[in-house]
Amino acid sequence: MQNLLTIDDFHQKAISLLPKLSRDYYESGSDEEKALRRNRRAFSRLLIRPKCLVDVSKSDTNCEFLGKKFKSPIAVAPTAFHKLCHPRGELASVEGISRFGGLMICSSWGTTPLEEIAENRGDATLWFQLYVYKDRPTTEALIRRAENAGFEALVLTVDTPVLGRRLADKRNAFTLPPPLKFANMVATNDSKVHMPKVPIGDSGLMAYVSSQIDQSLNWDSLKWLVGFSRLPVIVKGIMRSDDALKALQCGAKGIIVSNHGGRQMDCAPATIEALPEIAKVAGQIPVFLDGGIRNGRDVFKALALGASGIFIGRAILYGLTVGGADGVERVLDILQEEFEHCMKLAGCQSIADIRNTPQIVVSSSHYSKL
Numbered sequence: 384m385q386n387l388l389t390i391d392d393f394h395q396k397a398i399s400l401l402p403k404l405s406r407d408y409y410e411s412g413s414d415e416e417k418a419l420r421r422n423r424r425a426f427s428r429l430l431i432r433p434k435c436l437v438d439v440s441k442s443d444t445n446c447e448f449l450g451k452k453f454k455s456p457i458a459v460a461p462t463a464f465h466k467l468c469h470p471r472g473e474l475a476s477v478e479g480i481s482r483f484g485g486l487m488i489c490s491s492w493g494t495t496p497l498e499e500i501a502e503n504r505g506d507a508t509l510w511f512q513l514y515v516y517k518d519r520p521t522t523e524a525l526i527r528r529a530e531n532a533g534f535e536a537l538v539l540t541v542d543t544p545v546l547g548r549r550l551a552d553k554r555n556a557f558t559l560p561p562p563l564k565f566a567n568m569v570a571t572n573d574s575k576v577h578m579p580k581v582p583i584g585d586s587g588l589m590a591y592v593s594s595q596i597d598q599s600l601n602w603d604s605l606k607w608l609v610g611f612s613r614l615p616v617i618v619k620g621i622m623r624s625d626d627a628l629k630a631l632q633c634g635a636k637g638i639i640v641s642n643h644g645g646r647q648m649d650c651a652p653a654t655i656e657a658l659p660e661i662a663k664v665a666g667q668i669p670v671f672l673d674g675g676i677r678n679g680r681d682v683f684k685a686l687a688l689g690a691s692g693i694f695i696g697r698a699i700l701y702g703l704t705v706g707g708a709d710g711v712e713r714v715l716d717i718l719q720e721e722f723e724h725c726m727k728l729a730g731c732q733s734i735a736d737i738r739n740t741p742q743i744v745v746s747s748s749h750y751s752k753l
């Protein structure tokens with residue numbers, strides 16, 4: 384792995400290693416994949432205006448989320464089915480994240496039971512991502528298990544009433560190859576544990592979502608969850624300031640600006656475009672961002688535009704594919720090194736400094752008259 388110096392290097396290597404079914408599932412966006420591309424392009428359109436003659440001999444990337452201290456604002460987004468790319472799956476991921484001392488959001492749809500991940504968490508902090516089943520007792524059981532296992536927050540994903548149309552998955556008749564299964568579902572209920580087999584032109588994941596997931600989820604459901612859960616609730620998938628305000632009013636303790644990595648609404652804005660209006664209204668609660676982060680300059684840009692921290696999705700899967708726990712750790716280290724380097728070149732000493740410097744990040748249109 385020594386010759387892999389960037390996340391793009393890990394991406395290329397991972398693509399060369401993955402079987403088509405997993406590669407297409409990881410890489411896909413929905414429909415025409417406009418939101419997927421827009422997430423990246425919007426970052427490229429932003430420029431950093433460096434300050435000079437600032438003592439950056441010590442740069443401080445410490446931060447605090449939900450009252451807990453972290454050495455870095457870079458954390459790991461929930462992604463389903465880690466055993467599609469590595470035999471140790473989520474256990475390898477959590478090992479790499481533990482070595483980094485980071486934060487991992489575990490998907491409801493892991494291929495390893497949540498208790499096993501928690502037992503092996505080491506120095507990782509764990510939050511649990513929730514998909515709400517039509518069958519409320521299934522959801523309630525999942526929440527209680529996450530609480531009992533020592534997860535420190537619940538992350539409710541709100542952008543998936545139906546699954547985005549991922550055309551490659553339909554062409555591949557995507558389903559989980561046996562023996563992989565929904566490891567957090569109990570073995571007695573076959574339709575929840577196994578993804579259905581479907582003909583070419585259909586996606587097994589889409590079929591599973593439409594048969595199991597509660598499309599009627601609404602703001603009252605969020606209020607219910609905040610009351611039911613003993614953990615702070617973070618809402619993932621907010622793209623508008625009015626929704627951010629509603630989430631706040633319902634008792635959310637954090638917001639993740641996310642378009643699900645371009646996998647749901649294909650005409651959505653990029654997350655970095657949606658961030659400023661949401662950060663403006665969020666008051667004291669942290670606003671995080673995911674979507675399209677591939678280097679440390681992207682992290683810097685997101686913080687400058689109001690994020691308290693960022694989450695990476697696919698980048699971790701690339702690390703996991705290439706090198707298991709070592710690959711995951713290396714991906715996080717690369718992003719952290721690039722971020723610290725960027726801070727120094729920009730003349731910023733701390734995250735507060737990034738956030739408080741006016742126009743440290745601007746759109747390239749700022750210079751368009753030249």
Ligand SMILES: Cc1cc2nc3c(=O)[nH]c(=O)nc-3n(C[C@H](O)[C@H](O)[C@H](O)COP(=O)(O)O)c2cc1C
Nearest residue numbers: 409460461462463490540643644674675695696697
């Ligand atoms: C393969 C894959 C699986 C995902 N699974 C989940 C999931 O189970 N729950 C969830 O809330 N988001 C899921 N997401 C979305 C990520 O949490 C995150 O929003 C997105 O990957 C961020 O974009 P990035 O991949 O460009 O970093 C998934 C994304 C990918 C690519």
Ligand SMILES: CCCCCCC(=O)C(=O)O
Nearest residue numbers: 463514543546592596646
């Ligand atoms: C209710 C939506 C389920 C999505 C499945 C996993 C995921 O988030 C993704 O593939 O993206």
